Amino acid sequence: MDRPENTLQKFETGIAGLDRATRGGLPKGQATLVLGQPAAGKTILCLQILARAVERGERGVFVTFEESPEQVRRDAASFTWGADLLESERWQLIDAGPHPGAEAAGEFDIGGLLSAVTAAAGSNAGWVIFDGIDQLLQLQPTPRAAIEQIRRINDHCETHGQAVLITGKARSDSPAPAWLEGIEFLLSSSLLLSARVVQQKLNRSLRVTKYRGSDHVADEMPMLIDGEGIQLPYHEALPIGQPAAGSERLNTGIPRLDSLLGGGIHRGSSLLISGRPGTAKSTLAGTFAETRAREGERVLYISFDELETAYVRNLASVGIDLASPVASGTVRFQDFSAYASSVTEHFLALRRLIDGFAPDCLIIDPVSALLKASATEGAHLATEQLSDLARRRGITTVLTALSGVEGPEGEATLGYVSTLADTWIVVGYNERGGERNRSLSIVKSRGSAHSNQQRELILSDSGLDLADVYASGSEVLMGTARAMKERENQERERQRQLERERRRLDLEQRILQAEAERQRLEAERDHLDRTSGETDRLEHDYHEEIRRRRDPDHDPEPFKEGQHADGGKQH
Amino acid sequence: MNENQDHGEASIPVLTLFVTGSAPRSQRARANLARMLEQIGRSDLQPQEVDLLEHPQQGITQSVFATPSLLKTDANGEVSVLYGDLSEEEQLRRFLAELQTNT
Numbered sequence: 001m002d003r004p005e006n007t008l009q010k011f012e013t014g015i016a017g018l019d020r021a022t023r024g025g026l027p028k029g030q031a032t033l034v035l036g037q038p039a040a041g042k043t044i045l046c047l048q049i050l051a052r053a054v055e056r057g058e059r060g061v062f063v064t065f066e067e068s069p070e071q072v073r074r075d076a077a078s079f080t081w082g083a084d085l086l087e088s089e090r091w092q093l094i095d096a097g098p099h100p101g102a103e104a105a106g107e108f109d110i111g112g113l114l115s116a117v118t119a120a121a122g123s124n125a126g127w128v129i130f131d132g133i134d135q136l137l138q139l140q141p142t143p144r145a146a147i148e149q150i151r152r153i154n155d156h157c158e159t160h161g162q163a164v165l166i167t168g169k170a171r172s173d174s175p176a177p178a179w180l181e182g183i184e185f186l187l188s189s190s191l192l193l194s195a196r197v198v199q200q201k202l203n204r205s206l207r208v209t210k211y212r213g214s215d216h217v218a219d220e221m222p223m224l225i226d227g228e229g230i231q232l233p234y235h236e237a238l239p240i241g242q243p244a245a246g247s248e249r250l251n252t253g254i255p256r257l258d259s260l261l262g263g264g265i266h267r268g269s270s271l272l273i274s275g276r277p278g279t280a281k282s283t284l285a286g287t288f289a290e291t292r293a294r295e296g297e298r299v300l301y302i303s304f305d306e307l308e309t310a311y312v313r314n315l316a317s318v319g320i321d322l323a324s325p326v327a328s329g330t331v332r333f334q335d336f337s338a339y340a341s342s343v344t345e346h347f348l349a350l351r352r353l354i355d356g357f358a359p360d361c362l363i364i365d366p367v368s369a370l371l372k373a374s375a376t377e378g379a380h381l382a383t384e385q386l387s388d389l390a391r392r393r394g395i396t397t398v399l400t401a402l403s404g405v406e407g408p409e410g411e412a413t414l415g416y417v418s419t420l421a422d423t424w425i426v427v428g429y430n431e432r433g434g435e436r437n438r439s440l441s442i443v444k445s446r447g448s449a450h451s452n453q454q455r456e457l458i459l460s461d462s463g464l465d466l467a468d469v470y471a472s473g474s475e476v477l478m479g480t481a482r483a484m485k486e487r488e489n490q491e492r493e494r495q496r497q498l499e500r501e502r503r504r505l506d507l508e509q510r511i512l513q514a515e516a517e518r519q520r521l522e523a524e525r526d527h528l529d530r531t532s533g534e535t536d537r538l539e540h541d542y543h544e545e546i547r548r549r550r551d552p553d554h555d556p557e558p559f560k561e562g563q564h565a566d567g568g569k570q571h
Numbered sequence: 572m573n574e575n576q577d578h579g580e581a582s583i584p585v586l587t588l589f590v591t592g593s594a595p596r597s598q599r600a601r602a603n604l605a606r607m608l609e610q611i612g613r614s615d616l617q618p619q620e621v622d623l624l625e626h627p628q629q630g631i632t633q634s635v636f637a638t639p640s641l642l643k644t645d646a647n648g649e650v651s652v653l654y655g656d657l658s659e660e661e662q663l664r665r666f667l668a669e670l671q672t673n674t
Binding site: 101106 | 589591594596599600603623624627628630631634635636637638639640650651652653654655656657658659662663666
């Protein structure tokens with residue numbers, strides 16, 4: 001048989017974040033201690049829980065010991081749920097403030113109060129709130145007597161199955177209010193509200209310091225109080241389930257960047273662009289927004305610290321048209337002043353915008369405004385939650401982040417953002433030869449083959465483009481150096497061609513020369529051939545002549561030459 | 572009003588003791604108050620008694636929730652309150668000082 005009385009039953013508080021952090025609300029039949037310094041939001045928390053219960057048709061009693069009933073009504077009236085609460089007859093407000101100047105002569109109890117509460121509530125009050133009961137109990141002669149009254153309240157609500165909230169003033173050095181030491185052991189659940197001023201900004205938080213018998217979020221949860229009352233923006237439920245991680249690639253508007261990224265960034269992923277001031281982060285983000293909007297996607301564009309008009313105009317000067325999609329409603333542009341609100345307020349505002357506009361793409365320029373703004377407590381949480389929220393909704397996110405002029409450390413402070421981002425692009429300056437050139441490199445890109453080489457980012461009035469860089473030794477060359485290198489290379493090439501041409505000419509020249517020589521030699525040979533026949537003939541003729549002369553027709557003894565010679569000797 | 576103030580002195584305040592049934596503290600307060608009234612010579616005064624268990628609405632009207640507690644309403648409607656079982660004699664004596672008859 002089920003024995004429901006043995007299992008912890010809970011009442012919803014109606015505060016989404018708190019119900020989620022407590023896995024369903026605060027205990028029924030038990031008292032919960034709500035501790036906090038003055039102005040930490042104790043009364044508001046109680047009123048809001050009551051208002052939500054009354055909205056659901058439950059009954060309640062609010063016993064105020066410190067503020068006057070008028071003050072309590074004014075507190076409630078300043079919230080969106082206040083009017084309905086004040087009109088409802090399902091709850092009662094009891095003024096139990098001690099009489100001015102009241103003293104105590106001995107111990108007393110609050111039996112009278114409990115009987116009044118029971119009378120006011122009827123038997124089915126869901127919530128009973130004792131706000132500021134320490135005002136009364138501190139009149140007890142001993143803390144023991146004071147604590148005993150808390151025990152009575154606890155027993156009373158157990159008997160009546162009510163959920164009770166008891167507020168008390170927190171002290172810095174103790175988990176219990178003054179005069180109520182030990183109360184934290186007595187009650188099975190307690191909440192601690194705190195309001196700290198960090199860099200001139202109020203940072204509120206709520207912590208479930210104790211919840212016996214129930215799983216709960218034990219961390220300090222950033223809390224906000226605005227017109228809708230108390231909220232724990234980071235702890236409200238996120239949409240269940242995750243959109244399938246698709247393989248669809250979104251082009252960034254810069255074709256060469258897309259090709260470096262292996263075709264663009266994945267839908268639903270996040271891209272972090274970090275760099276120092278003036279490195280064209282906004283231009284990159286703007287290019288992406290313009291491109292996405294042109295494809296009919298809804299883009300939520302958040303600018304921190306730069307106003308819409310100036311921002312859109314600046315983008316227009318580099319050929320990016322955001323004005324048209326903003327006018328047509330495809331792009332929702334929202335500028336925020338980073339310092340005007342706390343991180344948590346910014347987060348809530350962003351969350352509401354995301355809920356309201358349901359964008360396909362989200363751009364936050366720069367997200368580091370959250371990190372570096374005053375009162376940055378919770379900035380990491382805000383960024384993490386934003387990324388998570390965007391991812392769960394399949395929103396493609398582009399975050400820019402300003403890194404410090406100090407360089408590496410600046411990037412280090414972004415370390416955790418960069419771990420969240422799926423793709424991280426670092427833009428920077430390369431200084432060389434008295435010149436600054438924009439550079440871009442992809443530090444990481446999950447799920448993509450990508451090039452790690454630094455590229456030169458070229459900004460012109462027609463937008464952005466990337467240029468290949470020259471690796472020269474251990475350096476990459478950009479700007480004038482790149483141009484020089486380019487010219488140098490062209491010159492070298494030209495020289496090479498000239499040289500080839502020259503050599504060719506030379507060879508042809510030599511071929512021609514050789515040709516001429518050959519002709520000359522052939523001519524000489526022909527000449528030789530031609531002339532040698534004649535010479536032979538002439539020679540032959542000559543010899544014939546000689547012979548003819550020596551052998552005249554009438555010489556009887558043509559061969560007696562010796563005789564002839566003797567005859568001459570005789571002369 | 573003040574019909575039970577049969578001394579004819581309009582300046583004599585009215586005493587009301589708020590109790591919760593027969594709780595020990597309520598009983599102690601009742602006894603302590605009677606003893607003190609006797610000590611100061613005003614045993615003739617009969618304090619009113621309101622049992623908040625029976626008449627919780629009275630507590631809300633009078634804004635008295637701690638029990639026991641002693642209310643003193645003077646002729647021009649001013650109310651003073653003393654909480655507790657009235658076991659601290661000196662405090663109770665001071666609270667009732669103006670009722671004291673000359674000894």
